[in-house]
Amino acid sequence: MKAEIIAVGTELLLGQIVNTNAQFLSRECAARGIDIYFQTVVGDNEQRLLASLQLAASRADVVICTGGLGPTQDDLTKDVLASFTGRKLVLHEPSMDAITAMFTSRGIHMVESNRRQALMLEGSDPLQNDTGLAVGNALTFNGTHFVLLPGPPKEMKPMFMNYAVPWLQSLMTDEVPLYSKMLKFAGIGESNLEHQLLDLIQAQSDPTIAPYAKEGEVTIRLTTRAHSAAEGEEKLKATEEEIKRRLGEYLYADQDVPIETIVLQLLAESKQTLAVAESCTGGLLSDLITAVPGSSTSFLGGIIVYSNALKHKLLDVPMEVLEGEGAPGAVSSETAVILAEQLLVRTGSDFGISVTGVAGPSPSEGKPVGLVYVGLAQKDAKTEVFTLQLSGNREFIKQRAAKRALYQLWKQLKEN
């Protein structure tokens, strides 16, 4: 089924809030084989909302609206759909009773406008609001299915999941559901990855192959239609194996998780611990790791040796390595090695990662912006150093350096 989402609200057009509803609905629809072709945001304006409904009805099977079901004069969605479909608005008694009861229980005088929240289009199906007052609506008009949901996410989400989804699924009995799988890659850029899969991407039909990138990670989503997970896996198998054959060394997960989650999982499984020493990433690497619930099992902590003084005081990098004529300097493989190895001594961790480089905006020690050294020390093994030349602004370089450090640790953990 082809679908569109229309979010109604001037606050969205003023940029006061972000349209997270569209993301939520798109994701939940995609997972159920309802394909979203357009998302639209329109203000609390009768003409423009009507034009948006007309356009959506002319090209989609399903039109999902969020917002504009509240009590105020600005809340127009039901009125406009009523005039578009030529239906009357009628009172939904159970919703009216719930509204009255709420005001009574809180001892507040109910202003008349609250009655508007219990209105529904004649001949539509009410969608119950378990977490708010405005009743939702679902109806079919001239072959288009309309679903009206409230704007606040805490009302919209449960109404959609508990009442709108079953209503939509009752219309889709003959369709085969979508089955998707995410493959996650690190240590390789989006254009390089796509280049290596170009023939597959260009020839794709079933499954479809969709690559996309976030900072320091690339994702490929494989999608097919299948009646069961087993059938889905079978249909994806040949494509997945071909991708793995070409890019297996960068593939860290077959689900949508960041690389830090997998690194922490591998550390926990092998009962090993990690500590980090950050210079140019300035805490970001630790922040990514500690964003994962349960990271405390394997992550002991870190030392942010931002200044040379702390590189020397806290992790024993000799001042003659850091400064002076002919010294390797803070941004050097020598410093990266000492930082990583001293972590093992100071914290007792099994692994020590260090990151030192030039995040910019200006060069440092005569070294270019984007030059980064990652040190990887491991108990009873030789310390390795990886030299990176990263591009982008300060924020990008911090992000890419942190992700590359995690990638190197992931590779080491896989090899062990």
Next chain:
Amino acid sequence: MKAEIIAVGTELLLGQIVNTNAQFLSRECAARGIDIYFQTVVGDNEQRLLASLQLAASRADVVICTGGLGPTQDDLTKDVLASFTGRKLVLHEPSMDAITAMFTSRGIHMVESNRRQALMLEGSDPLQNDTGLAVGNALTFNGTHFVLLPGPPKEMKPMFMNYAVPWLQSLMTDEVPLYSKMLKFAGIGESNLEHQLLDLIQAQSDPTIAPYAKEGEVTIRLTTRAHSAAEGEEKLKATEEEIKRRLGEYLYADQDVPIETIVLQLLAESKQTLAVAESCTGGLLSDLITAVPGSSTSFLGGIIVYSNALKHKLLDVPMEVLEGEGAPGAVSSETAVILAEQLLVRTGSDFGISVTGVAGPSPSEGKPVGLVYVGLAQKDAKTEVFTLQLSGNREFIKQRAAKRALYQLWKQLKEN
């Protein structure tokens, strides 16, 4: 001027990412007197993108597109606008040189598709990309002004602010320009702040008063129309002074900067240094600080004492404070004090901030999610501890705790 935003990308329609670009552009346009009437999201599909451009051109003065400027076969925005306007795509040499230089400097083989990022519509104005490879475009066709921006926010935002805004403003010469001022608050929640200004917000006409919140910070934007900065300041003065009278103790800047920028400024002015000890924020506080260029002047570094072992080993918190029957525990004001004070000893900094708490999702040491202690130690002064009870998920709590720690340091620096 009437404007529309078209975001291009199947990943938005699949709900894989949220359209924060539309919010950013809407807010920035609103602040400059450009009224957004519609936001549209369309996939990487030639026909549907063309239909969206035609529709937008038929009803708006300005059409701002984001996304679809990358190197892959999916990146269609320039091609589709070229066919809509009947213009050719030509190579923008400076962008091509930058792309080639970037690949050469990193020693990576450049795949041919990267050339696509340097293409622009014939007769358009290039919009320079300071943080990525794809060049933007601005052009006027049949009375509609088109602006093409890249999809990644880190590239889109600087390109819009530095190059697209001046281009758009050059079209708006007869309008009395908008004059805006941002007031930035920390240490107070959005609803509390709004509550204290409710009468002003409800009675607003000129200047307009628009509050909005990011994690741990609240911004008020005052806007009027004025021919000069002096006239603008004069027209904002009475409102600004009334706001300051009510909420001055939370107001840390009258420009749009994060609190860490002001803290670093105050530290640099007084030639003082800072070190941090992070437990529950796990590196985020350091990451925020080191995101500011030049932070190395005053920020020595930090110690991420995520585990109790490191709290003991690296910052000398006695094990009997951390663990055992009746011990205060890691999440306690005792631990916060020792961590902050030991920072001064270990790093030689003038200020030491410590953050220890329960970020969740589960309680810890029998203490509730959101309980956080911030310690603030200062050379030759008594160490202070602030107890916070924060709400939200793990990410929110980390963010709010880090911002509150910065707020406490800012207050101290103002008092000194």
